Amino acid sequence: MNNKIDDLNWRILKLLQENSRLSMSNIGREVGLTPPAVAERVKKMEDLGILEGFNAKVSYTLAGYQLKAIITLRAFMGKLKPFLEMVKTLEEVINCYRITGDENIIMEVVLKDQAHLERFIDELIRYGETRTHIILSDVVSDAPIKRLK
Structure with a gap:
């Protein structure tokens, strides 16, 4: 499956891991692709199971846990x-x-x-x-x- 992750996909994954709320336009500007091309790559990585989801990080202390x-x-x-x-x-x-x-x-x-x-x-x-x-x-x-x- 590693052969499915080319250099551009790695760059996209890096950006999404840093901020999963980035728009396809912002990612495209960073990696030199159009928003539809980024969306297609993201969708393909989701379909292959490389991208498993997008999660919010919650502060356990602010959520009431000591x-x-x-x-x-x-x-x-x-x-x-x-x-x-x-x-x-x-x-x-x-x-x-x-x-x-x-x-x-x-x-x-x-x-x-x-x-x-x-x-x-x-x-x-x-x-x-x-x-x-x-x-x-x-x-x-x-x-x-x-x-x-």
């Missing part, structure tokens, strides 16, 4: 599959990945306060052992995908 944490889970025997279904229903979970290593799951969560964190962990420990890491600050967040050299 804590952001990374929680890993090492599932108990027979509890991984039920957990994988249940985790999809948890509003606190903003990212969840099944991983290799000692733990099975790593989640990024937002929580209102420490009491909320405690209740959340109490829900998780039915499925396995948890390890919690409070995020102090973002060092790299939502970095754009770049062309590998």
